[in-house]
Amino acid sequence: MRLRIRIFHLYHLLRRPLTVGVRAVVIDAHGAILLVRHTYVGGWHLPGGGVEPGETLEDCLVRELREEGNIVLLGSPVLKSVHLNRSASRRDHVAVYLVADFRQEGKRKPDLEIAEARFFPLDDLPDGTTSGTRRRLAEIFNGQPVSAEW
Template sequence: MNAGPDPEVPFRQTGWLGLRARLFHLYFLLRRPMTLGVRGLIYDRASNSVFLIRHTYVPGWQLPGGGVEVGETLVEALARELAEEGNIALAAPPVLKSMHFNRRASNRDHVGLYLIEAFSQTAPKLPDHEIAEADFFPLDRLPEETTPATLRRIAEVFQGGQTSAYW
Protein backbone atom coordinates (compact mmCIF):
# COMPACT_ATOMS: atom_id res chain seq x y z
CA MET A 1 0.00 0.00 0.00
CA ASN A 2 1.50 3.31 -1.06
CA ALA A 3 0.33 6.28 0.96
CA GLY A 4 2.18 8.78 -1.22
CA PRO A 5 5.20 10.88 -0.36
CA ASP A 6 6.22 10.99 3.28
CA PRO A 7 5.42 14.51 4.59
CA GLU A 8 8.08 14.09 7.31
CA VAL A 9 10.98 13.88 4.84
CA PRO A 10 11.67 17.65 4.76
CA PHE A 11 12.01 17.60 8.57
CA ARG A 12 14.50 14.73 8.81
CA GLN A 13 18.00 15.71 9.77
CA THR A 14 20.76 14.34 7.55
CA GLY A 15 24.52 14.53 7.52
CA TRP A 16 26.30 15.63 10.71
CA LEU A 17 23.10 17.05 12.25
CA GLY A 18 21.29 13.75 11.68
CA LEU A 19 24.16 11.74 13.13
CA ARG A 20 24.36 14.08 16.11
CA ALA A 21 20.61 13.71 16.71
CA ARG A 22 20.87 9.91 16.60
CA LEU A 23 23.84 9.95 18.99
CA PHE A 24 21.93 12.14 21.45
CA HIS A 25 18.97 9.76 21.17
CA LEU A 26 21.25 6.79 21.91
CA TYR A 27 22.79 8.63 24.87
CA PHE A 28 19.36 9.39 26.36
CA LEU A 29 18.20 5.81 25.75
CA LEU A 30 21.19 4.50 27.72
CA ARG A 31 21.10 7.26 30.34
CA ARG A 32 17.36 7.46 30.95
CA PRO A 33 15.63 4.32 29.64
CA MET A 34 11.89 4.14 30.12
CA THR A 35 9.44 1.28 29.85
CA LEU A 36 5.96 1.65 28.43
CA GLY A 37 2.89 -0.47 28.94
CA VAL A 38 -0.78 -0.54 28.02
CA ARG A 39 -3.93 -1.69 29.81
CA GLY A 40 -7.37 -2.15 28.32
CA LEU A 41 -10.59 -1.31 30.12
CA ILE A 42 -12.95 -3.49 28.10
CA TYR A 43 -16.52 -2.42 28.73
CA ASP A 44 -19.61 -4.37 27.68
CA ARG A 45 -22.36 -1.76 27.74
CA ALA A 46 -25.15 -4.35 27.36
CA SER A 47 -24.23 -6.11 30.61
CA ASN A 48 -22.58 -3.10 32.30
CA SER A 49 -19.53 -5.26 32.87
CA VAL A 50 -15.75 -5.08 32.48
CA PHE A 51 -13.25 -7.76 31.52
CA LEU A 52 -10.66 -8.66 34.17
CA ILE A 53 -7.87 -11.20 34.33
CA ARG A 54 -6.06 -12.97 37.13
CA HIS A 55 -2.44 -13.89 36.40
CA THR A 56 -0.75 -17.05 37.61
CA TYR A 57 2.25 -15.12 38.95
CA VAL A 58 0.80 -12.05 40.73
CA PRO A 59 -2.21 -11.77 43.04
CA GLY A 60 -5.46 -10.02 42.27
CA TRP A 61 -7.82 -9.31 39.39
CA GLN A 62 -6.68 -6.62 37.00
CA LEU A 63 -7.14 -5.11 33.57
CA PRO A 64 -5.53 -6.99 30.69
CA GLY A 65 -2.41 -5.51 29.16
CA GLY A 66 1.34 -5.58 29.10
CA GLY A 67 4.51 -4.06 27.73
CA VAL A 68 4.97 -2.26 24.44
CA GLU A 69 7.65 -4.03 22.41
CA VAL A 70 10.32 -2.29 20.33
CA GLY A 71 8.84 -1.17 17.01
CA GLU A 72 5.26 -1.53 18.26
CA THR A 73 2.68 1.23 18.69
CA LEU A 74 0.62 1.42 21.87
CA VAL A 75 -2.49 0.26 20.00
CA GLU A 76 -0.61 -2.63 18.38
CA ALA A 77 0.63 -3.72 21.81
CA LEU A 78 -2.87 -3.39 23.25
CA ALA A 79 -4.39 -5.50 20.44
CA ARG A 80 -1.70 -8.16 20.91
CA GLU A 81 -2.15 -8.29 24.69
CA LEU A 82 -5.96 -8.45 24.47
CA ALA A 83 -5.74 -11.34 22.02
CA GLU A 84 -3.22 -13.19 24.21
CA GLU A 85 -4.92 -12.58 27.55
CA GLY A 86 -8.59 -12.65 26.61
CA ASN A 87 -9.16 -13.81 23.01
CA ILE A 88 -10.45 -10.29 22.45
CA ALA A 89 -10.22 -8.47 19.12
CA LEU A 90 -10.69 -4.74 18.67
CA ALA A 91 -13.64 -3.83 16.42
CA ALA A 92 -12.90 -0.09 16.44
CA PRO A 93 -10.02 2.11 17.59
CA PRO A 94 -9.70 2.19 21.39
CA VAL A 95 -9.87 5.50 23.23
CA LEU A 96 -6.81 6.60 25.20
CA LYS A 97 -8.22 7.71 28.56
CA SER A 98 -5.07 8.44 30.57
CA MET A 99 -1.34 7.95 31.05
CA HIS A 100 0.11 6.95 34.42
CA PHE A 101 3.52 6.73 36.05
CA ASN A 102 3.80 3.24 37.54
CA ARG A 103 6.32 3.90 40.30
CA ARG A 104 5.47 0.60 41.99
CA ALA A 105 6.89 -1.29 39.00
CA SER A 106 9.99 0.88 38.64
CA ASN A 107 11.09 4.50 38.59
CA ARG A 108 10.82 4.53 34.80
CA ASP A 109 7.54 2.75 33.92
CA HIS A 110 4.52 4.42 32.31
CA VAL A 111 1.16 2.88 31.42
CA GLY A 112 -1.46 4.03 28.91
CA LEU A 113 -5.07 3.18 29.77
CA TYR A 114 -7.45 2.61 26.86
CA LEU A 115 -11.24 2.27 26.94
CA ILE A 116 -12.55 -0.39 24.57
CA GLU A 117 -16.27 -0.56 23.87
CA ALA A 118 -16.20 -2.09 20.37
CA PHE A 119 -14.73 -5.59 20.49
CA SER A 120 -15.42 -9.25 19.98
CA GLN A 121 -14.32 -12.24 21.99
CA THR A 122 -13.51 -15.14 19.69
CA ALA A 123 -13.77 -17.70 22.53
CA PRO A 124 -13.77 -17.68 26.32
CA LYS A 125 -10.23 -17.43 27.67
CA LEU A 126 -9.14 -20.76 29.12
CA PRO A 127 -6.47 -20.93 31.82
CA ASP A 128 -2.87 -21.22 30.63
CA HIS A 129 0.65 -20.69 31.99
CA GLU A 130 0.08 -16.91 32.31
CA ILE A 131 -3.65 -16.39 32.85
CA ALA A 132 -5.32 -18.31 35.71
CA GLU A 133 -8.78 -16.83 35.10
CA ALA A 134 -10.46 -14.26 32.86
CA ASP A 135 -14.06 -13.11 32.76
CA PHE A 136 -16.51 -10.22 32.55
CA PHE A 137 -17.77 -8.79 35.84
CA PRO A 138 -20.66 -6.35 36.43
CA LEU A 139 -19.38 -2.98 37.65
CA ASP A 140 -21.39 -3.37 40.86
CA ARG A 141 -20.02 -6.89 41.55
CA LEU A 142 -16.28 -6.78 40.90
CA PRO A 143 -14.23 -9.57 42.51
CA GLU A 144 -13.15 -8.91 46.08
CA GLU A 145 -9.51 -9.42 45.04
CA THR A 146 -9.56 -6.67 42.38
CA THR A 147 -6.33 -4.69 42.69
CA PRO A 148 -6.51 -1.15 44.07
CA ALA A 149 -5.03 0.31 40.85
CA THR A 150 -7.72 -1.44 38.79
CA LEU A 151 -10.45 -0.10 41.08
CA ARG A 152 -9.00 3.42 40.75
CA ARG A 153 -8.93 3.26 36.94
CA ILE A 154 -12.52 1.99 36.80
CA ALA A 155 -13.67 4.77 39.16
CA GLU A 156 -11.83 7.41 37.13
CA VAL A 157 -13.55 6.32 33.91
CA PHE A 158 -17.05 5.39 35.11
CA GLN A 159 -17.57 7.48 38.25
CA GLY A 160 -15.90 10.68 37.13
CA GLY A 161 -13.10 10.34 39.65
CA GLN A 162 -10.09 12.60 39.33
CA THR A 163 -7.47 10.95 37.13
CA SER A 164 -4.27 10.25 39.01
CA ALA A 165 -0.88 10.71 37.39
CA TYR A 166 0.16 7.51 39.17
CA TRP A 167 -0.91 3.97 38.40
Protein backbone atom coordinates in the same frame (compact mmCIF):
# COMPACT_ATOMS: atom_id res chain seq x y z
CA MET B 1 8.47 -18.54 36.55
CA ARG B 2 8.58 -15.98 39.38
CA LEU B 3 12.37 -16.07 39.53
CA ARG B 4 12.55 -15.43 35.79
CA ILE B 5 10.25 -12.41 36.14
CA ARG B 6 12.28 -11.01 39.05
CA ILE B 7 15.53 -11.43 37.13
CA PHE B 8 13.92 -9.71 34.13
CA HIS B 9 12.81 -6.77 36.32
CA LEU B 10 16.23 -6.54 37.99
CA TYR B 11 17.94 -6.49 34.59
CA HIS B 12 15.69 -3.66 33.42
CA LEU B 13 16.12 -1.69 36.65
CA LEU B 14 19.88 -1.88 36.26
CA ARG B 15 19.71 -0.77 32.63
CA ARG B 16 17.21 1.96 33.64
CA PRO B 17 15.22 2.17 30.40
CA LEU B 18 11.90 3.91 30.15
CA THR B 19 9.20 1.27 29.98
CA VAL B 20 5.69 1.67 28.63
CA GLY B 21 2.69 -0.57 28.99
CA VAL B 22 -0.98 -0.58 28.19
CA ARG B 23 -4.10 -1.62 30.08
CA ALA B 24 -7.58 -1.98 28.65
CA VAL B 25 -10.91 -1.26 30.25
CA VAL B 26 -13.01 -3.60 28.12
CA ILE B 27 -16.71 -3.01 28.74
CA ASP B 28 -19.42 -5.16 27.18
CA ALA B 29 -22.98 -4.22 26.17
CA HIS B 30 -24.22 -5.13 29.68
CA GLY B 31 -21.73 -2.87 31.44
CA ALA B 32 -19.47 -5.71 32.58
CA ILE B 33 -15.69 -5.26 32.70
CA LEU B 34 -13.08 -7.81 31.60
CA LEU B 35 -10.59 -8.66 34.34
CA VAL B 36 -7.75 -11.17 34.31
CA ARG B 37 -6.08 -13.14 37.06
CA HIS B 38 -2.44 -14.00 36.40
CA THR B 39 -0.62 -17.10 37.57
CA TYR B 40 2.44 -15.16 38.80
CA VAL B 41 0.91 -12.24 40.74
CA GLY B 42 -2.15 -11.98 42.96
CA GLY B 43 -5.38 -10.14 42.28
CA TRP B 44 -7.65 -9.29 39.38
CA HIS B 45 -6.24 -6.82 36.85
CA LEU B 46 -7.21 -4.97 33.73
CA PRO B 47 -5.79 -6.86 30.74
CA GLY B 48 -2.61 -5.47 29.26
CA GLY B 49 1.14 -5.64 29.23
CA GLY B 50 4.40 -4.14 28.07
CA VAL B 51 5.00 -2.48 24.73
CA GLU B 52 7.63 -4.38 22.72
CA PRO B 53 10.40 -2.63 20.73
CA GLY B 54 9.01 -1.35 17.43
CA GLU B 55 5.41 -1.79 18.61
CA THR B 56 2.89 1.06 18.92
CA LEU B 57 0.68 1.41 21.97
CA GLU B 58 -2.35 0.29 19.96
CA ASP B 59 -0.45 -2.65 18.45
CA CYS B 60 0.43 -3.74 21.97
CA LEU B 61 -3.18 -3.32 23.08
CA VAL B 62 -4.42 -5.48 20.21
CA ARG B 63 -1.83 -8.18 20.99
CA GLU B 64 -2.44 -8.22 24.73
CA LEU B 65 -6.23 -8.33 24.39
CA ARG B 66 -5.97 -11.27 22.01
CA GLU B 67 -3.49 -13.08 24.29
CA GLU B 68 -5.22 -12.41 27.60
CA GLY B 69 -8.92 -12.43 26.69
CA ASN B 70 -9.45 -13.69 23.13
CA ILE B 71 -10.63 -10.15 22.40
CA VAL B 72 -10.59 -8.75 18.86
CA LEU B 73 -11.02 -4.99 18.43
CA LEU B 74 -13.72 -3.96 15.97
CA GLY B 75 -13.36 -0.22 16.46
CA SER B 76 -10.82 2.25 17.75
CA PRO B 77 -9.94 2.17 21.44
CA VAL B 78 -10.10 5.49 23.32
CA LEU B 79 -7.01 6.62 25.24
CA LYS B 80 -8.30 7.69 28.67
CA SER B 81 -5.16 8.34 30.72
CA VAL B 82 -1.44 7.75 31.20
CA HIS B 83 0.06 6.97 34.63
CA LEU B 84 3.48 6.65 36.21
CA ASN B 85 3.71 3.18 37.76
CA ARG B 86 6.26 3.49 40.58
CA SER B 87 5.57 -0.06 41.77
CA ALA B 88 7.25 -1.36 38.60
CA SER B 89 10.02 1.25 38.41
CA ARG B 90 10.59 5.00 38.53
CA ARG B 91 10.47 5.03 34.73
CA ASP B 92 7.40 2.89 33.96
CA HIS B 93 4.30 4.41 32.36
CA VAL B 94 0.95 2.81 31.64
CA ALA B 95 -1.56 4.02 29.04
CA VAL B 96 -5.19 3.13 29.81
CA TYR B 97 -7.62 2.61 26.92
CA LEU B 98 -11.40 2.21 26.94
CA VAL B 99 -12.58 -0.56 24.61
CA ALA B 100 -16.30 -0.93 23.85
CA ASP B 101 -16.31 -2.15 20.24
CA PHE B 102 -14.99 -5.71 20.22
CA ARG B 103 -15.85 -9.37 19.98
CA GLN B 104 -14.61 -12.23 22.10
CA GLU B 105 -13.62 -15.31 20.16
CA GLY B 106 -14.45 -17.90 22.77
CA LYS B 107 -13.66 -18.08 26.45
CA ARG B 108 -10.02 -17.72 27.45
CA LYS B 109 -8.57 -21.03 28.62
CA PRO B 110 -6.08 -21.02 31.51
CA ASP B 111 -2.37 -21.35 30.69
CA LEU B 112 1.00 -20.59 32.29
CA GLU B 113 0.35 -16.82 32.32
CA ILE B 114 -3.41 -16.32 32.69
CA ALA B 115 -5.30 -18.34 35.30
CA GLU B 116 -8.66 -16.78 34.43
CA ALA B 117 -10.26 -14.03 32.34
CA ARG B 118 -13.89 -13.06 33.01
CA PHE B 119 -16.36 -10.22 32.71
CA PHE B 120 -17.74 -8.78 35.96
CA PRO B 121 -20.48 -6.20 36.57
CA LEU B 122 -18.92 -2.86 37.41
CA ASP B 123 -20.87 -2.78 40.69
CA ASP B 124 -19.86 -6.34 41.65
CA LEU B 125 -16.10 -6.66 41.10
CA PRO B 126 -14.46 -9.77 42.58
CA ASP B 127 -12.54 -9.81 45.85
CA GLY B 128 -8.91 -9.25 45.05
CA THR B 129 -9.51 -6.62 42.37
CA THR B 130 -6.36 -4.51 42.64
CA SER B 131 -6.50 -0.97 43.96
CA GLY B 132 -5.01 0.37 40.71
CA THR B 133 -7.74 -1.35 38.72
CA ARG B 134 -10.43 0.05 41.04
CA ARG B 135 -8.96 3.57 40.74
CA ARG B 136 -8.90 3.46 36.93
CA LEU B 137 -12.52 2.28 36.83
CA ALA B 138 -13.58 5.03 39.27
CA GLU B 139 -11.81 7.64 37.12
CA ILE B 140 -13.51 6.48 33.94
CA PHE B 141 -17.00 5.65 35.20
CA ASN B 142 -17.49 7.61 38.44
CA GLY B 143 -15.88 10.92 37.51
CA GLN B 144 -13.04 10.62 40.02
CA PRO B 145 -10.06 12.88 39.25
CA VAL B 146 -7.44 11.15 37.12
CA SER B 147 -4.29 10.43 39.08
CA ALA B 148 -0.90 10.95 37.46
CA GLU B 149 0.26 7.79 39.25
CA TRP B 150 -0.95 4.23 38.95
